Amino acid sequence: MINLLKRTTKDKASDKEVFKLGWPILLEYLIKVGCTSANVFMVAYFGGQAVAAVGCVNQLVSVSMFLYGFATVGAQILIAQYIGAKLNDKIENIVMTAFLSSALIGLAITLLMFFVANPILTIMQLKPDVIHFGVPYLQMSGIATVFNAISGVSIAVLRSFMHTRHSLKIPMTTFIIELVLNIIVILFLPKLGMFGIGANYAIASLISMFVGFYLLEKHTDFTIRRFSLKRIELPILKKIFLYGIPSSGEPLSYTASQLVVTIIVAMLGTKALIAKNYVQAIVQFTCLIALAIAQSSQIIIARNVGARRFNFVHRRGLRSLIQAIFASFAVALLIWAFGGHILGLLTDDSYVIKLARIILFVEIFLEIGRAACMMMVNALNASGDVKYPVTISLITVWALSLPLSFLFSIPLHLGLVGVWLAYTTDECVRGFFLVRRWLSGIWREKSIVTRRHR
Numbered sequence: 335m336i337n338l339l340k341r342t343t344k345d346k347a348s349d350k351e352v353f354k355l356g357w358p359i360l361l362e363y364l365i366k367v368g369c370t371s372a373n374v375f376m377v378a379y380f381g382g383q384a385v386a387a388v389g390c391v392n393q394l395v396s397v398s399m400f401l402y403g404f405a406t407v408g409a410q411i412l413i414a415q416y417i418g419a420k421l422n423d424k425i426e427n428i429v430m431t432a433f434l435s436s437a438l439i440g441l442a443i444t445l446l447m448f449f450v451a452n453p454i455l456t457i458m459q460l461k462p463d464v465i466h467f468g469v470p471y472l473q474m475s476g477i478a479t480v481f482n483a484i485s486g487v488s489i490a491v492l493r494s495f496m497h498t499r500h501s502l503k504i505p506m507t508t509f510i511i512e513l514v515l516n517i518i519v520i521l522f523l524p525k526l527g528m529f530g531i532g533a534n535y536a537i538a539s540l541i542s543m544f545v546g547f548y549l550l551e552k553h554t555d556f557t558i559r560r561f562s563l564k565r566i567e568l569p570i571l572k573k574i575f576l577y578g579i580p581s582s583g584e585p586l587s588y589t590a591s592q593l594v595v596t597i598i599v600a601m602l603g604t605k606a607l608i609a610k611n612y613v614q615a616i617v618q619f620t621c622l623i624a625l626a627i628a629q630s631s632q633i634i635i636a637r638n639v640g641a642r643r644f645n646f647v648h649r650r651g652l653r654s655l656i657q658a659i660f661a662s663f664a665v666a667l668l669i670w671a672f673g674g675h676i677l678g679l680l681t682d683d684s685y686v687i688k689l690a691r692i693i694l695f696v697e698i699f700l701e702i703g704r705a706a707c708m709m710m711v712n713a714l715n716a717s718g719d720v721k722y723p724v725t726i727s728l729i730t731v732w733a734l735s736l737p738l739s740f741l742f743s744i745p746l747h748l749g750l751v752g753v754w755l756a757y758t759t760d761e762c763v764r765g766f767f768l769v770r771r772w773l774s775g776i777w778r779e780k781s782i783v784t785r786r787h788r
Contacts, residue, residue, distance in 0.1 A: 348650055349657075352630045358498035360626035362489075365502075365509045367618040372513060374615040375680065377531060379520050380467065382608050384528060387468035389611030390458060393592050395475050398443045400586035402483040405436035406490045408578025411636050411716055412570075413494035418640025429556050430565045432487045432574060440483025447476025458593065459600045464607075467528045474532025478539035485539070488546030493633060497553050507545045511538035580720035584711050584727040591731045595739050595753060602743065606750045609686045613693050616676055620666045620697065624658035624705040628712040636716035644778045651713040651772055655706060662705035666698040689750055696754040703761030710768035718780035719771070726767050735760035 370392055377384040409432035413425055447454070451472040455465045485504050492501035515534035519526050526533075551557040599610050631654040638647045669676075673694040677687045711723045735756050742752025771777070 348634065348646075349653070351634055352627060352654065352657075355493075355496065355498045355630035355633055356626040358502040359493075359629045360622055362498075362502045362505050363622045363625055364619070365505045367622065369505075369509045369512060371615040371618060373516070373531065373535075374611060376516050376520060377467075377528065378680065379524075380527060382604070383461075383463045384467040385611055386464045386604060386607045387455075387460070387466075387471060387528065388531075389607070389614065390455065390460060390464070390596055391468055391472045391475055393589065393596060394447070394454065394472065395479070396589045397586065397593065398440075398447070398476075398479050399482070399486070400582045400589055401443060402436050402439040402479070403486060403586075404578030404582040405432045405439070405483075405574055406486040406578070407582050407715070408432070408574035408576070409487060410490035410494050411577045411632070411718075412573055413491065414633055414636035414716070415640035415718075417494065418637035424567075424570065426556055426560075427565050427567050428570050428574070429487070429491055430561055431567060431570045432490070433484060433558075433561065434563075434566055435571060435574065436483045436487050437480065440480035443483075444476050444480045447479065448473045451476070459597045461600075461604060464604070470527070470529035471532040474529060474536050478532075478536040481536070481539040481543040485543045485546045488543075488550050491550060491554060491556065493629075495554050496633070497549075498630070500549050500553050503549060504542050504546045508535075508538045508542040511541055577715070577718070577720055580715075580724045583724035587724065587727045587731050591736055594736055598739055598743060599750060599753060602749055605683070605686060606689070608681075608683075609689045609693075610750060610753075612677065612680055612686065613690045613697075616669060616673065616690075617666075617694070617697050620669055620701050621662055621704055621708065623661035623665060624701075624708050627654050627658045627661065628708045631709065632712040632716040635713055639717050644775075647717065648772075648775065651709070654713070655709045655769065655772075658705040658709045659702055662701040663698065666701040670694045670698055692751050693754045696751065696758060700754065700758040700761055703758065703763075703765040706765030706769055707761055710765065710772055713772060714768065714777055717777035719777035720780075722771050722776075723768060726764055726771075730760050730764045730767075734763060 373392070374385055374388050377388050409428055412428055416422065416425055416428070451469045452465065455468045455472065460468065489501045489504055492498070512534050515537065516531055519530040519534060523530055547558045551559075596607070596610075599606050631650060635647050635650060638650070670691075674687065674691055677690050681687065714720070714723050738756035738759055739753045742748045742755050743750065744752075746752060748755065
């Protein structure tokens with residue numbers, strides 16, 4: 335790894351660009367994760383069953399993000415490549431097409447979550463007392479989905495134009511409004527319960543959507559007021575699909591598998607489910623630096639692929655890979671060292687704390703593989719090599735991670751620790767294949783923009 339870093343020293347100057355783009359993205363994800371974690375910690379006021387319910391619903395919300403996120407991801411990659419290739423005349427049509435497709439998918443998910451909340455949570459094998467808390471929260475979170483789908487496109491467009499500092503304002507608005515409203519509900523309107531917590535998320539998401547429209551108009555040439563169905567182009571929609579569906583398919587596959595894992599964990603009992611949700615609320619922060627490096631590098635890589643600077647792209651990908659791995663390892667080590675103190679603030683259940691401490695140690699090794707996967711998936715997607723990451727994910731997640739999660743946790747009686755060992759195996763194996771793909775250089779021939787427009 336050190337040798338690889340030395341070989342990419344000539345691209346050290348581009349670290350400044352990664353940092354310039356990356357720190358607002360890091361703050362953006364810190365806010366999003368902080369919002370999710372704050373919800374988990376705040377609903378502890380209503381009891382452990384409420385914590386379990388929020389954790390399960392948040393997984394469903396994550397799946398929904400990837401279902402509508404194909405338009406967001408596809409548009410971001412496509413816009414960045416068009417900018418790099420100096421083909422700016424079609425960008426507004428890309429934005430409009432992305433808005434329409436994302437909004438329609440978001441609306442469909444909203445209707446599904448609102449009207450089928452109870453059956454969905456029942457299928458997840460949750461106990462009746464957990465479902466009681468989960469249904470109103472899922473219904474209100476579902477309403478927020480269509481607003482978040484639209485906001486996601488605004489964030490993607492701002493990022494593509496290198497305005498990552500301004501895109502940060504959208505999730506920041508959601509976080510601040512939701513936090514204030516949640517405090518009001520817990521302190522003054524506790525009878526609203528989980529319905530109130532979920533409604534706060536929907537209200538905050540609606541306001542953030544309009545903030546996104548304002549930022550687009552202020553910092554780019556696009557305004558929602560010029561939106562017209564006449565500007566929607568099927569060829570552009572196909573390109574968004576071509577990039578977006580496989581790009582979203584990889585994280586969607588992983589997140590969907592977590593729903594199955596939640597069912598397995600639910601079989602281990604409510605305490606295991608509570609421990610899992612507490613651990614995930616903490617370790618969500620572990621990979622954020624690596625995620626920011628991966629996201630900012632994706633923008634740089636996509637632009638330079640459009641400009642056909644393939645040698646630079648190859649070295650930039652490797653340099654970012656090493657930086658992401660070191661960052662995740664260091665943060666995971668730090669969280670493990672102080673994990674016991676953090677958990678002690680959240681629960682006084684000695685069994686939950688002991689179990690979570692063991693998992694946090696396993697998490698150190700898991701994050702090495704996860705950082706490699708994050709960086710290489712973003713790099714390959716930015717280059718246009720979008721099918722390989724999702725193919726590898728489908729194979730390792732569903733043929734390796736899930737079977738091992740069941741085998742280790744139940745037949746081998748390793749419980750929740752077994753689930754985390756399965757996670758670690760999956761991430762490291764998948765990371766190996768993704769790095770090998772990048773080193774092969776096959777991605778150099780995958781760019782749609784350079785192939786069809788140069």
